[in-house]
Amino acid sequence: MSVIYQKTYNVEKDDYANAGLVSSLIKQSLRTIGVSSAVSRRVAVAVYEAEINMIIHAYGGTITLEISDDGAIRLIASDLGPGIPDIQKALTPGFSTASKKAMELGFGAGMGLPNIKRNADEFHIESSPAGTVLDLKFQERE
Amino acid sequence: MKAEDIAKVLKAKKLSLSGEYALDKEYSMVFATDLMSDALAMIQKAPEETVLLTGLCNAQSLRTAQMLDLELVVIVRGKELNEEVVRMGSDLGISILATPFTMYEACGILYREGMRSVS
Secondary structure, X not given: OOEEEEEEEEEOOOOHHHOOHHHHHHHHHHHHHXXXXXXXXXXXXXXXXXXXXXXXXXXXXXXXXXXXXXXXXXXXXXXXXXOOOOHHHHOOOOOOOOXXXXXXXXXXXXXXXXXXXXXXXXXXXXXXXXXXXXXXXXXXXX | OEHHHHHHHOOOEEEEOOOOOHHHOXXXXXXXXXXXXXXXXXXXXXXXXXXXXXXXXXXXXXXXXXXXXXXXXEEOOXXXXXXXXXXXXXXXXXXXXXXXXXXXXXXXXXXXXXXXXXO
16 A cells, blocks of 8 residues: 555644635545545545644644545644643543634534544544644545 | 525525525525534535534634535524625535524524424
8 A cells, every 4th residue: 555645734823714724625635536525524524623623722733635545545633732631531522622712713512523533434643742643544434 | 495495484695606506406404503513523414405504604614514515504693794705605616595583593494394403
C-alpha cells in the first residue's frame, strides 16, 4: 500500500471567519477524486469537527489528507496545544468546555470527539500540553 | 413534501434556490437544532430528503449542511442572513428559506403536513 495523494492544510487559532473552509476543500477534493458520497460524508463530518475543535480550543495546527492506492483515506489533525486534560471525558457525549464564542458558532454541544470517533473506521488520539494528534482512517463499509 | 409547499406553509422567504428545479425537490424528514454537532450526529441517512431547521444564521449552518450533503436549510424566528452567507448557499448548491415562525411552530406545521423526524 502506498500513498498516492497527500495535502496539508493550516488551521489558525481563533480564525472563526474561515471555520469550515479546510473541511470544505477536503470534501470537494474527495468528490473530485471519486470517493463515494457515503465515505466522503463521514470524512467531512469528522474533519469539520476536528477543524472546529482546533479553531476553538487549540493554538492552531494542521490537517493532512492522505489517500492510498487501496482507496483508504487517512486524516491527521495535529495541533500545537494546549492538549486535552482528560480524553475519556472529552469522548463522553455532551461533555463540553466550549467558550461563548464557540456557542455563537453553533458548537459546544459536547459531540465533537464522539462524532469524529463514530464516523472514523480507525480512531487514535494522543494528547499532551504540547499538542493533540488525531489519526483517523476511513474506508468503504460493506 | 415539495420545497415549494414547505415554503408556502412556513410563509417563508426564498433566500437562495439551488437551481431551476429546487422548489420541486421532495423532502420527507426534518432535523431541528441550533447546535450543529447535534445535526452532524443525528443526520445519518437520506440527507437528500432531510431539511435542517435552525435559528443559527451564520455560515456554520451552511457548512454543516454541506458536510452532510443537505440541500435545504430553513432559518427560523424571522432572522435575517447576511448577503455573504446567502451567497455561500448559492455557491454550495444549498437552498435557503427563512420563516417568521419559531422553531416549535415550524416543527409543528411540518409535522402536521406529514414530515417526520430523522430516524
